[in-house]
Amino acid sequence: MQSPVINELIDAFKLLPTIGPKSAQRLAYFLLQNHQQDGHRLASAIEAALEKVGYCQQCRNLSEAEVCGVCASKSRQADQLCIVEMPTDVVAIEQSGIYRGQYFVLMGHLSPIDGVGPDELGLPILRDRLAQGEIQELILATNPTVEGEATAHYIQQMAIEFNISVTRLAQGIPLGGELEYIDSGTLGQAFAGRKAV
Amino acid sequence: MQSPVINELIDAFKLLPTIGPKSAQRLAYFLLQNHQQDGHRLASAIEAALEKVGYCQQCRNLSEAEVCGVCASKSRQADQLCIVEMPTDVVAIEQSGIYRGQYFVLMGHLSPIDGVGPDELGLPILRDRLAQGEIQELILATNPTVEGEATAHYIQQMAIEFNISVTRLAQGIPLGGELEYIDSGTLGQAFAGRKAV
Ligand SMILES: [Zn+2]
Ligand SMILES: [Zn+2]
Numbered sequence: 001m002q003s004p005v006i007n008e009l010i011d012a013f014k015l016l017p018t019i020g021p022k023s024a025q026r027l028a029y030f031l032l033q034n035h036q037q038d039g040h041r042l043a044s045a046i047e048a049a050l051e052k053v054g055y056c057q058q059c060r061n062l063s064e065a066e067v068c069g070v071c072a073s074k075s076r077q078a079d080q081l082c083i084v085e086m087p088t089d090v091v092a093i094e095q096s097g098i099y100r101g102q103y104f105v106l107m108g109h110l111s112p113i114d115g116v117g118p119d120e121l122g123l124p125i126l127r128d129r130l131a132q133g134e135i136q137e138l139i140l141a142t143n144p145t146v147e148g149e150a151t152a153h154y155i156q157q158m159a160i161e162f163n164i165s166v167t168r169l170a171q172g173i174p175l176g177g178e179l180e181y182i183d184s185g186t187l188g189q190a191f192a193g194r195k196a197v
Numbered sequence: 198m199q200s201p202v203i204n205e206l207i208d209a210f211k212l213l214p215t216i217g218p219k220s221a222q223r224l225a226y227f228l229l230q231n232h233q234q235d236g237h238r239l240a241s242a243i244e245a246a247l248e249k250v251g252y253c254q255q256c257r258n259l260s261e262a263e264v265c266g267v268c269a270s271k272s273r274q275a276d277q278l279c280i281v282e283m284p285t286d287v288v289a290i291e292q293s294g295i296y297r298g299q300y301f302v303l304m305g306h307l308s309p310i311d312g313v314g315p316d317e318l319g320l321p322i323l324r325d326r327l328a329q330g331e332i333q334e335l336i337l338a339t340n341p342t343v344e345g346e347a348t349a350h351y352i353q354q355m356a357i358e359f360n361i362s363v364t365r366l367a368q369g370i371p372l373g374g375e376l377e378y379i380d381s382g383t384l385g386q387a388f389a390g391r392k393a394v
Contacts, residue, residue: 002288003261005246012242015235016224026377027213028246029285032259033304036247038212043243045209046228046236049202053229062229064200088226091199107230180223 006032058129060105060122062087070103077101079136081129083155085109085143088180093141096187101139104129109147110154121151123158130162139194140168143179167194203229255326257302257319259284267300274298276333278326280352282306282340285377290338293384298336301326306344307351315351323352327359336391337365340376364391 006028013024031039055061056068063069070076070090080101084090090103106121118124129135138159142148152168159166169190179187203225210221228236252258253265260266267273267287277298281287287300303318315321326332335356339345349365356363366387376384 003250003259003266005242005249005261006259009242009246012235012239015232015239017227018220018223023215025288026215026285029259029283029288030214031243032246032250033284035212038209039243039247042209042212043240043247045202045206046240049206049225049229050233050236050240052202053200062200062203062226064202069200086226087230088223091222091226 055107056105059103060107060125061090061103075100078134080139081135081137082139082141083126083152084141084179085148085151086180089141089143092180092182092184093187093191096184096191098188098191099139101137106142106151109142109145109151111147118154123155126155127158130159130164133162135164138164138166139191140166141179145178169194252304253302256300257304257322258287258300272297275331277336278332278334279336279338280323280349281338281376282345282348283377286338286340289377289379289381290384290388293381293388295385295388296336298334299332303339303348306339306342306348308344318348320352320355324355327356327361330359332361335361335363336388337363338376342375366391 009028009031010021010024013019013027014021016024019027031042052064053062054064056063056071057066058071059068061068061070065072077100080099081104082093082099082101083104083106084093085106085108087105087107090105093099093103104122104126108116108121110116110118110121130138138155140152140155142152156166182190206225206228207218207221210216210224211218216224228239249261250259251261253260253268254263255268256265258265258267262269274297277296278301279290279296279298280301280303281290282303282305284302284304287302290296290300301319301323303320305313305318307313307315307318327335335352337349337352339349353363379387
């Protein structure tokens with residue numbers, strides 16, 4: 001008996017993570033009942049972000065510009081490169097405030113079964129960057145999962161070719177945990193206690 | 198250091214109930230990182246719903262049509278009218294399946310301090326409807342809060358003028374609770390055990 005457009009709005013909210021049927025209904029009615037302006041603002045913000053946000057040509061992080069703010073910054077160390085799986089990992093590490101080097105964002109991890117190989121993770125771009133000789137330390141901050149470890153191992157082999165020292169975030173990250181959800185203090189410890197591999 | 202359009206997207210998500218800063222960030226990155234199509238679908242669904250959904254001329258519930266499905270239905274009892282505060286209350290009662298009459302949606306409750314009086318709640322429309330003589334029973338299903346009770350009392354006085362019997366949902370609704378969050382079984386009990394006031 002509910003209107004089809006309301007049902008479609010509820011279904012669309014259900015596509016989001018952590019939003020179940022009951023929450024989706026609540027969000028849809030919230031916008032329709034008395035927060036129409038918030039609804040327009042959210043719809044516009046989504047479309048603007050999807051249209052304007054692309055990928056940094058240098059680090060593959062999400063960026064409005066061709067080269068992102070971190071890559072373009074002169075105040076960051078140019079000889080340290082931290083490898084992460086996702087843009088949200090960069091956000092988490094930046095929030096910890098402990099790291100002042102550069103990033104490279106894989107946008108995933110090696111997963112042959114899903115057709116994700118070195119090319120999909122931009123590893124040829126990473127190889128070119130390592131070949132330039134500016135990077136002195138590669139910090140492997142992929143997730144401590146089977147796929148994350150395999151990806152880190154692959155990149156480590158690449159760094160060895162170029163005689164670049166490789167470290168891996170170690171202390172404080174719980175086994176099987178996801179970087180994105182780890183608090184700043186723990187992340188700080190993991191950075192401070194990083195070990196040569 | 199985050200892009201302004203990403204920040205605006207996070208801010209827009211934060212406007213939604215139960216979505217805090219951390220959830221908002223997660224939702225924004227979810228759409229940007231790998232669910233662009235879901236993002237377009239959600240933005241379109243919001244705009245379509247805001248554009249097409251208005252109010253039923255008869256019951257004031259949200260509706261795409263001038264008269265909503267419940268008001269237009271010939272299979273529903275025409276002599277019972279259930280008064281609720283919000284469209285989500287109609288959804289909750291419909292899901293309980295116990296009620297087959299008509300609704301009137303106040304879109305709020307009396308709240309002089311916020312400038313919400315009888316006109317804002319559509320009570321002149323309700324009065325006209327009661328005056329037509331078809332309604333035999335008015336079921337007051339406003340929330341069991343101070344404002345909800347005051348609103349129910351006001352409407353009860355109106356019904357007395359027209360010699361219409363008035364009942365109030367009673368058993369099973371916890372004090373201070375909100376109708377929208379009550380499970381179907383409890384709502385069913387409240388309907389079955391309604392008492393004359
Ligand atoms: Zn960059
Ligand atoms: Zn209606």
